[in-house]
Amino acid sequence: MSVVISGTGLYTPTQSISNDELVHCFNQYVEKFNLTNSQAIQDGEVTALSPSDSSFIEKASGIKSRYVMDKDSILNVDIMSPRYVERGNDELSMQAEIGVAAAKEAMLAANKTPADIDLVIVACAYTQRSYPAMAIEIQHALGCGGWGFDMLVACSAATFGIINAANAIRSGTAKTVLVINPEILSPQINYRDRDSHFIFGDVATASIIEDESTANAEHVFKIISEQPMTSFSNNIRSNIGYMNNCSPDNADDIDKFFIQQGRKVFKEVLPMVSQLITSEMAKMELGADDIKRLYLHQANINMNNFIAKKVLGREPDSDEAPIILDEYANTSSAGCIIALHKNKQGLVSGDKSVLCSFGAGYSACCLLLEYV
Numbered sequence: 001m002s003v004v005i006s007g008t009g010l011y012t013p014t015q016s017i018s019n020d021e022l023v024h025c026f027n028q029y030v031e032k033f034n035l036t037n038s039q040a041i042q043d044g045e046v047t048a049l050s051p052s053d054s055s056f057i058e059k060a061s062g063i064k065s066r067y068v069m070d071k072d073s074i075l076n077v078d079i080m081s082p083r084y085v086e087r088g089n090d091e092l093s094m095q096a097e098i099g100v101a102a103a104k105e106a107m108l109a110a111n112k113t114p115a116d117i118d119l120v121i122v123a124c125a126y127t128q129r130s131y132p133a134m135a136i137e138i139q140h141a142l143g144c145g146g147w148g149f150d151m152l153v154a155c156s157a158a159t160f161g162i163i164n165a166a167n168a169i170r171s172g173t174a175k176t177v178l179v180i181n182p183e184i185l186s187p188q189i190n191y192r193d194r195d196s197h198f199i200f201g202d203v204a205t206a207s208i209i210e211d212e213s214t215a216n217a218e219h220v221f222k223i224i225s226e227q228p229m230t231s232f233s234n235n236i237r238s239n240i241g242y243m244n245n246c247s248p249d250n251a252d253d254i255d256k257f258f259i260q261q262g263r264k265v266f267k268e269v270l271p272m273v274s275q276l277i278t279s280e281m282a283k284m285e286l287g288a289d290d291i292k293r294l295y296l297h298q299a300n301i302n303m304n305n306f307i308a309k310k311v312l313g314r315e316p317d318s319d320e321a322p323i324i325l326d327e328y329a330n331t332s333s334a335g336c337i338i339a340l341h342k343n344k345q346g347l348v349s350g351d352k353s354v355l356c357s358f359g360a361g362y363s364a365c366c367l368l369l370e371y372v
Helices: 017-038 038-042 052-062 094-110 136-142 155-171 262-283 301-314 334-342
Strands: 005-012 015-018 065-068 119-124 147-152 176-183 203-212 221-230 289-298 352-359 363-371
Touching: 005 094, 005 155, 005 334, 015 017, 017 052, 017 136, 052 301, 094 136, 094 176, 094 203, 119 136, 119 155, 119 334, 136 176, 136 203, 147 155, 147 352, 155 176, 155 203, 155 334, 155 352, 155 363, 176 334, 203 262, 203 334, 262 301, 262 352, 262 363, 289 301, 289 334
Parallel strands: 119 147, 119 176, 289 352
Antiparallel strands: 005 203, 005 221, 015 065, 176 203, 221 363, 352 363
């Protein structure tokens, strides 16, 4: 049995924040903080904050802008965090809403209807609640049958979700699977932290996974090999969770936001991911010249370029290793799916591609795809 990705979908929020806008707000905060704490700074009791800079952000990450669900509150120096109106239990949740939008586009691309879907997997970095599962809410909203569940594997959630979907099809517990990655990431950002205030954006992606024999879409990718891996590390972490209110003295500590030790991540993750991809290629007897596209996790342009160069043995061109970081920023698990969604043209039957994620955990996953 051959399993394929037969359709992808993308929901992009209507609001976007440029680096200049984000930096302007951050620097207002820095000026206000340093003025308020001027005496403590002079006495050596408090460290003065340094301003941010758009060129620094672009050079360090490749990011120029990001989409968000709430722009105004993020850019309000007195708030610097998104603000949402809490929805009632009888209303569709925000995360389900954007997941449904991405799912509908994926189903349209795959020539599928809700009646065709018998498993929904929501795979992302965070879900906005523990239960009922977001997947079951989306299943209900779309009118799908079968079953559904949520899974969290940070930046590797989408690829891990695709593997779980493929295995469900191979086992006979599902025929057509909808994998959705509703990544509302702006709430995890500490917009008062110079090193991380620019990293993430909000988005939702979706993929249709099915048996090749039932696929009739325009763009179909056969999964010819897959390999996930995990290796525990604290170098990327977020301690937000339902038990935070049990320790009220620490509920607002900075570790409840996204935190990372960037240099350690760069040093440890890149060799691990490069080896994962090249090992999987060797297993399938594929060389660098056999790979037409590298759909990589969109975390940082320097990381992506490093991995692509290791895999290809040379500098990649923009078609071989597409980048969507400049417009979307880091969108956790959705990044590699956006790269695939927006860069399918020009492939011919038999072309091989890599779909690869990596991030917190550490977690990583490599899928080798063949364009049908």
